[in-house]
Amino acid sequence: MNAEAAANEENKSEKRTKPSLWKTISIIFESRVATIGMVMVAFWVIVGCISLVWTPYDPNSSDFIQNLSPNATNWLGTDHMGRDLLSRLMQGTQVILLKTRLPGGEHSIPGGVAIWGVLGSLFLGVILGLNAGYRRGWTDQIIMQVLDALIAFPQIVLYLVVIAALGQGDMVVILAITITGAPGVARLARSLALDIQTRDYIRAAETRAESAWFIMFREILPNARGPLLVDSMLRVGYAIFMIGTLGFLGIGLPPPDPDWGSMVNEARKYIFVNQLPVIWPALAISTLVIGLNLFADGLREELMRYQK
Amino acid sequence: MEIIKRKDRKDAHPYIPELKELYQKGRVTRREFLRNATLLGMSAAAAYAFISPFAPKKAMAAAMPKRGGTWKCGMSLQLIDHPARLSWTEGANVVRQVSEYLSDTGPDNITRPWLCEKWVASEDLKTWDLYIRKGVKFNDGQVMTADDVIFTMNEWLNKDVGSSMLGLLSYWGGPQNIEKVDDYHIRLHLVSPNIGVPEHLWHYPGVILPRNFEGDFIKQPVGTGPFILEEFAEGERAVLKARKDYWKMGEDGQPLPYLDKVMYISMSADAGLAAFQSGQTDVHYHPRPSDYLALKDNPMAKILTVDSSYCYPIRMRVDLPPWDDNRVRTALKLCQDRKKTLQLAAYGLGKLAIDAHISPAHPAYCEKPIPAYNPKKAKELLQAYASEKGLKLPLKVKLATKNDEAEPEIAQTLKQTALAGGFDIKLDITEAGGYWDRWTEVDLGITSWTHRSIATMVLPLAYTKESIGAWNETRWYDDEFSALLKDAEAQLDVEKRRSIMCKLEDIMQERGPIALSYWVQIMEIVNKRVHGMEAHPTHMHTTLRSTWLDG
Numbered sequence: 001m002n003a004e005a006a007a008n009e010e011n012k013s014e015k016r017t018k019p020s021l022w023k024t025i026s027i028i029f030e031s032r033v034a035t036i037g038m039v040m041v042a043f044w045v046i047v048g049c050i051s052l053v054w055t056p057y058d059p060n061s062s063d064f065i066q067n068l069s070p071n072a073t074n075w076l077g078t079d080h081m082g083r084d085l086l087s088r089l090m091q092g093t094q095v096i097l098l099k100t101r102l103p104g105g106e107h108s109i110p111g112g113v114a115i116w117g118v119l120g121s122l123f124l125g126v127i128l129g130l131n132a133g134y135r136r137g138w139t140d141q142i143i144m145q146v147l148d149a150l151i152a153f154p155q156i157v158l159y160l161v162v163i164a165a166l167g168q169g170d171m172v173v174i175l176a177i178t179i180t181g182a183p184g185v186a187r188l189a190r191s192l193a194l195d196i197q198t199r200d201y202i203r204a205a206e207t208r209a210e211s212a213w214f215i216m217f218r219e220i221l222p223n224a225r226g227p228l229l230v231d232s233m234l235r236v237g238y239a240i241f242m243i244g245t246l247g248f249l250g251i252g253l254p255p256p257d258p259d260w261g262s263m264v265n266e267a268r269k270y271i272f273v274n275q276l277p278v279i280w281p282a283l284a285i286s287t288l289v290i291g292l293n294l295f296a297d298g299l300r301e302e303l304m305r306y307q308k
Numbered sequence: 309m310e311i312i313k314r315k316d317r318k319d320a321h322p323y324i325p326e327l328k329e330l331y332q333k334g335r336v337t338r339r340e341f342l343r344n345a346t347l348l349g350m351s352a353a354a355a356y357a358f359i360s361p362f363a364p365k366k367a368m369a370a371a372m373p374k375r376g377g378t379w380k381c382g383m384s385l386q387l388i389d390h391p392a393r394l395s396w397t398e399g400a401n402v403v404r405q406v407s408e409y410l411s412d413t414g415p416d417n418i419t420r421p422w423l424c425e426k427w428v429a430s431e432d433l434k435t436w437d438l439y440i441r442k443g444v445k446f447n448d449g450q451v452m453t454a455d456d457v458i459f460t461m462n463e464w465l466n467k468d469v470g471s472s473m474l475g476l477l478s479y480w481g482g483p484q485n486i487e488k489v490d491d492y493h494i495r496l497h498l499v500s501p502n503i504g505v506p507e508h509l510w511h512y513p514g515v516i517l518p519r520n521f522e523g524d525f526i527k528q529p530v531g532t533g534p535f536i537l538e539e540f541a542e543g544e545r546a547v548l549k550a551r552k553d554y555w556k557m558g559e560d561g562q563p564l565p566y567l568d569k570v571m572y573i574s575m576s577a578d579a580g581l582a583a584f585q586s587g588q589t590d591v592h593y594h595p596r597p598s599d600y601l602a603l604k605d606n607p608m609a610k611i612l613t614v615d616s617s618y619c620y621p622i623r624m625r626v627d628l629p630p631w632d633d634n635r636v637r638t639a640l641k642l643c644q645d646r647k648k649t650l651q652l653a654a655y656g657l658g659k660l661a662i663d664a665h666i667s668p669a670h671p672a673y674c675e676k677p678i679p680a681y682n683p684k685k686a687k688e689l690l691q692a693y694a695s696e697k698g699l700k701l702p703l704k705v706k707l708a709t710k711n712d713e714a715e716p717e718i719a720q721t722l723k724q725t726a727l728a729g730g731f732d733i734k735l736d737i738t739e740a741g742g743y744w745d746r747w748t749e750v751d752l753g754i755t756s757w758t759h760r761s762i763a764t765m766v767l768p769l770a771y772t773k774e775s776i777g778a779w780n781e782t783r784w785y786d787d788e789f790s791a792l793l794k795d796a797e798a799q800l801d802v803e804k805r806r807s808i809m810c811k812l813e814d815i816m817q818e819r820g821p822i823a824l825s826y827w828v829q830i831m832e833i834v835n836k837r838v839h840g841m842e843a844h845p846t847h848m849h850t851t852l853r854s855t856w857l858d859g
Contacts, residue, residue, distance in 0.1 A: 061724060062652055067601075080598070081652050081720060168736065256720045256735070266716070272581065272602030 027302040034298025040291025044284070048093030048112075055087035060256040067274040079263075079277040080270045088258040089280050095259045096240055096288075101170045113170050114239035117177025122232050124178060125185025130216040132186065133193025144190065147183040155180050159246060173246060177239050188231055192224035199223075226300040233296030237289030244285075260285050323431075323800045324350055330802060342418050344671065344802060346506075348429055373559055373840060377857035378569040381591040381849075382580030385572060387542045391525050392463050392471035392513045397758065398572075398593075400512035401849045402546045405570055406447070407515035407531025410438065410457065411506040412850065413761045415614055415842035417669060419506045423452065423516055423532060433501035433798055440492040444555045446518050448530045453491045459519040461486055471513050475769070475778060479797075501798035507761050512848065534565040534853040546572040556853065566840070566856035584609075584833065590857070592833040594847050596713055597655045603833050612832040615659065616759040616845035617667030617766070620718055621822035622707070625751045627783040630703060634819050635689040641823040642686035643726035646678060649825040653717035658826040664816035665770065666809055667827050669845060670763040672802055674810035676817070686729030694730075702732035709736075709754035710743035718754055718825065748781040755781060759830070759845035763809065764797045771821075782821035789815045 028034045056075070057063060062082040070077045076085035095101075097112040111119075132143040150158070162176040196202065197220065205215050244261015260281035267277030324345055331341040345355040388399045391407060412422035421427060423444060428437045444452045462483045464473035480486070481499035489495050496505065508514070518530045529537035532555070535548035548570040554563045575583060581599050584592040585606065592599060592609075603609045624631035624640065631637055646660045659668060660678045667673060687701070694701050707722065709715040716737050723733040736750075747755050760766040769775055772793070773785040792808050792815075799805040816822070832843035840855040 060720075062648070062721065066652070066655070081717060256723060268578070269596060269598040270601070272585075273598060 028295075028299060031298035031302045033294050034302065037291045037294030037296070037298055040287055041295055044093050044288050044291070045097060047090055048096075048098045051087075051090035051094055052098065055084075055090050057084040057087045059083065059087040059091040059258055067270065067277075069274075069276070076280050077274070077276045079267055080274070085277055085280055088263060089260070089284055092258040092260045092263060092281060092284070095170070095257065096243065100174065103169055103171060113173050113243060114177070114236050117174045117239045117242075118181065118232055118235045120174055120178030121181030121185050121235065122228065124182040126189045126221065126228065128182065129186035129189025130193050130220060133190035134197055134212060134216050134220060140190070143186070147186050150179075150183045151187075156245070159242075163246070173243060176246070177242060180242075181235055181239070185228070185231065185235075188227060189224060192227060193220050196220045196223050230293075230296040230300050233292040234289075236292050237285075240285055240289065324348055327802070342416075344800075346418060346420050348800075371839070371858070373566045373854070373856040374858055375560075375562075375566050375856070376568050378571055379567050379591070379838065379852065379855060379857060380571045380573065380589045381593055382575040382583045382589045383572050383593040384576070385540075385542055385544065385546055385574040388525055388540065390463070390469060390471075390523050391515045391517065392460075392469050392473060394513040395472065397512065397847050401847075402537070402540070402548070402572060403515055403525060403531075404512070404533065404848065404850070405535040405548050405852055406525075406529050406533045406537050407517065408533045409514055410440075410509040410516065413507060413510045413846075414850065415844045417614075417761050417845055419510060419761060421506075423457075424506075424509070427506060429503075429505070433503060433800065434498045436496040436498065436505050437489070438494045438496065440494065441555075442492055444532050445553065446530050446532055447536050447551055448518070450518055450530075452516065452518075452532055454488050454494050455491070456519045457494055457516055458486055458488055459521070460515075460517045463517065463521075464514065473508075473511060473513050475775070476508055476511055476765070478774070500794070502764075503797060503800060504762055504764050507765055510761075511765075512846075535570055538569075543574050545574060554853070558854065564853045566854065567852065570852060584835075587835070590835045590838050591841075595831050595833050597653070597657060599833065600657065600831055601655065608836055610834050610836045610838070612834060612841070612843035613657075614830050614843040614845050615669045616828055616830045617665075617669045617763075618757070618759045618828040618830060618845065619661065619665070619667070619824055619826070620653075620713075620715055620754050620756050620828075621665060621824045622718070622722065622752070622754050623782045624821050624823075625782055626821050628751050630693065630697075630705070631751065631821070633693055635693045636703070637819070637821065637823075639686040639689040639693075639729055640726065640731065641679065641817075642682045642689075643729035643731060644679075644722065644823055644825050645681040645725040646825040648681075648725065649718055649721045652721045653714040654826065654828065657829045657831070659829070661824040661827050662813060662817055663820060663822060663824050664813040665757070665766055665822060665824070666763040666813055666816075669759070669827065670761075670809075672796075672805040672809050673763070674806050674813055676810075676813055679817070681725065683725070683728035683730075686726075686731075690730040701730040702727065703730055704732045704734065705752055706734045706736050707752050707754070708738070708743065708746070708750040710740040710756075711737050712740040712743075713756060714828075715754045715756065748779070753781070758847075761845075763812075764793065767793050767812070768797075771816075784821035786815060786819065 028038055060083065064074060064078045064082045064084065066078060066080055066082045068074055068078040074084050074086065076089065079085055079088070095112055096114045098110065099108040100111060100113055100116055101108045128143050128147065132140040158180050159176045162179055163172055166172045166175065202215060202219055205219050240261065243259050244264060263281040264278055271278050327341060327344055342355050383398050383401065386396050386399050388403065391403050394400050394403060408423050410422060410424040411419050413419045423441050425439045425441045427439065440454055440457055446452060463469050464471045464477060465480065465483050467474065479498050479500045479502050480496060485497040487495040487497065515531060521530065522528055526540050534551055534554040536551050538549045539545065539547040550565050550568050552563065554565065556564045558564045558566060573589065577596060580589065580592055581602060583589045587608065592603065604611060622640070624637050626632055641663045650656055650658050650660060662676045662678060690701060690703055694703060707719050709719050719735050719737060723735060726733055747753060757766065769779045770781065771784060772780065772790050776783055789812060792811050796805055796808040796812065799808060830843055830845050830847060834841055837857050837859045838855060839858055840851060842851050844850050
């Protein structure tokens with residue numbers, strides 16, 4: 001190999017290890033699966049953004065005849081309370097993906113309850129899982145025993161405990177998602193850390209006397225991001241289901257502000273009379289969850305390809 | 309008047325002639341006459357004979373009941389131990405097929421004698437003679453006598469048993485006031501007069517037990533009723549088989565019941581609907597408005613309806629702010645768009661109500677205009693309150709209820725309609741058990757109240773000083789109201805009782821603790837092969853003894 005070839009190889013290596021932002025984003029478009037997933041997710045994000053400023057009618061106002069089929073006025077029909085389904089479906093996107101209402105209900109922050117909940121569980125789970133997987137020994141024992149106990153605890157009971165202790169509201173739902181999701185993330189992070197810590201570059205880092213936190217977050221975590229990313233995307237879907245479950249128990253996001261899970265739950269009683277109020281939000285949930293999964297899968301494949 | 313006097317029976321109550329006169333003058337309705345005459349000891353047959361002496365007999369074309377078959381119903385099944393402790397209609401539906409009551413309040417909301425052959429009240433309504441039906445046997449072969457009835461009454465009044473009959477019958481003054489005159493005659497010496505004795509004897513924990521009952525109905529299912537408990541598994545099923553020696557005869561001259569078996573299968577409302585649609589059950593118990601919509605055009609379904617005093621009052625804790633201020637309570641009442649609520653919560657199936665827990669289904673109900681939706685006036689009242697307290701409108705309040713029947717729809721409708729009146733209502737809707745754990749404690753809530761046949765049964769339960777700590781969930785009481793209620797309990801004259809009810813309704817509307825939009829129309833949805841069954845305002849299955857299946 002001559003010097004020029006060696007320099008080229010070095011450049012390529014540099015490009016591989018430090019891709020530009022656009023290069024990273026463009027990875028998505030190199031995967032058809034990721035692109036389809038992203039389009040599906042983007043559709044709902046756009047719908048949600050539009051609903052922040054406009055919906056066809058007031059989503060909570062019973063202005064129409066109950067249980068109408070789709071028509072020129074109500075494109076998706078109306079629900080059992082005579083509310084416009086399209087407006088409710090649009091607004092339902094907000095609470096999941098776009099905004100979280102702060103206690104008091106007057107202010108909100110960007111990012112939906114499902115997103116913040118998953119980020120919370122990711123943050124907590126990764127810290128615990130990496131520590132357990134990398135440090136091993138007593139640390140591993142203690143962390144995993146506690147997390148196993150949490151996993152063994154029925155999830156609904158765990159939600160009830162959290163919400164009974166802290167009351168209702170978006171932030172409490174986020175905390176509930178965080179607490180219930182973190183053990184799963186921690187297990188995954190631990191198993192990845194156990195595998196990755198046997199690699200030579202970890203030995204090299206230890207030889208360089210890097211700190212444990214550096215190794216965990218700069219050496220192990222980047223190499224574990226693929227599975228964690230896919231898992232997180234899936235967890236957004238679980239979180240959406242969970243918000244609906246909490247709504248069903250009356251301890252989630254209180255009506256009448258719609259979220260898709262509660263919309264399914266409310267319309268369930270009328271499923272033999274009018275199926276559409278169940279179908280539309282169910283379709284919204286499934287398309288968003290499938291979109292997130294496809295996006296995550298495609299992204300992981302591309303990231304793995306680039307890592308080879 | 310002479311004719312009436314000639315027809316008087318010695319054992320009938322002295323008020324009955326006057327009641328007859330009122331009926332002839334059109335001052336009491338047919339139903340009110342029947343109800344009051346039977347309450348005062350006149351036999352139902354005599355009462356019916358009086359009001360319709362030339363009424364045609366039932367059409368001869370009516371089919372003769374057929375015997376045999378298993379009647380199935382999906383209904384949740386809770387734990388049953390001592391029948392005196394029954395607190396759910398579902399449990400009572402099982403027990404009442406095996407054991408019976410001294411009286412029987414029918415689907416027409418009229419109470420008639422049952423295990424009592426008749427009763428006679430003294431003129432001052434403080435002494436009641438109960439004549440026990442002779443020749444009635446328990447399903448273990450024992451003959452029922454006054455001893456069994458007195459044993460059962462003592463169980464009701466025993467604090468250790470914990471029966472809700474104890475509070476209801478507080479005016480009995482304790483077991484010492486029950487006198488055994490002979491083996492088939494009991495005399496009650498009440499401490500205060502009460503016209504509701506026969507109605508109270510039908511309160512669902514009030515089944516008559518054998519004198520050797522040991523406290524667990526599942527281990528010792530002994531009663532005088534038409535069925536025998538064959539199997540009971542909490543949360544699973546109850547199977548009852550017909551008794552061959554029941555005391556009441558059917559139309560074919562043989563002992564009732566017509567059915568071979570009755571089977572209750574424990575299931576949720578959704579599963580119950582699916583089971584009915586697929587023909588696996590004969591009855592869809594306690595249908596919700598959504599079930600009615602789903603089944604109304606089903607060719608195999610027959611819909612039975614009856615008016616009731618079943619309701620969903622929005623109740624306010626008057627011992628807590630802001631509900632301790634009558635302006636705020638009145639403002640909330642004005643924020644009800646009753647028509648809209650009835651339409652959204654019950655698809656119009658019910659009757660609009662005033663803000664008083666006295667229903668048109670109750671005797672002596674006093675007709676009042678339905679208050680209009682008036683958010684403007686509500687806002688004025690709230691503004692005055694808020695200015696005084698240094699608060700800003702909208703007034704933030706939390707409304708708790710259960711995700712069960714029509715409560716979520718009522719709550720959501722109120723949230724919409726009350727916004728214009730100055731309320732910002734946050735909804736706290738939990739599953740049913742979650743609400744029942746705290747129903748007496750929440751500041752503002754929607755509680756479902758089952759039907760009671762007379763207003764003087766429900767008002768003492770929830771709107772008196774004595775009921776605080778028990779079922780008075782609002783902590784509201786009013787001296788004038790309580791005094792009038794006592795008068796109503798002791799008032800025989802229907803017209804005078806109605807005038808008292810007028811005042812009671814006015815007080816509840818003016819300063820009472822509840823807002824009420826509508827009265828529920830009770831429905832029972834049955835398969836067309838089921839005959840002889842009627843919807844009962846309490847959802848009780850009172851007519852299974854005479855129910856039969858065709859095919």
